[in-house]
Amino acid sequence: xxxxxxxxxxxxxxxxxxxxxxxxxxxxxxxxxxxxxxxxxxxxxxxxxxxxxxxxxxxxxxxxxxxxxxxxxx
Numbered sequence: 474x475x476x477x478x479x480x481x482x483x484x485x486x487x488x489x490x491x492x493x494x495x496x497x498x499x500x501x502x503x504x505x506x507x508x509x510x511x512x513x514x515x516x517x518x519x520x521x522x523x524x525x526x527x528x529x530x531x532x533x534x535x536x537x538x539x540x541x542x543x544x545x546x547x
Contacts, residue, residue: 478494478495479492479493479494479495480493480494480495480496480497481493481495481496481497482496482497482498483496483497483498483499483500490504490505491504491505491506492505493505494507495507499516501518501519501520503523503524506523507524508523508524508525508526509524509525509526509527509528510524510526510527510528511527511528511530512527512528512529512530513530513531515531515538515541515542515545517545529542529545529546
């Protein structure tokens, strides 16, 4: 119990973002009022004020991806 976290994604009309703690999207709108944002593939969000934490996932073995992540942190 508690190991499964409900999740949904944009484009699937059977899921409601407000009922899913994990919402997969390319949109920058915080549809489920999440407090943690996970970014992938070099995405950048200008306004992080609605989040407690932002996780930027990238391939640390890829020199270009690492340099890009370092730039996003500044």
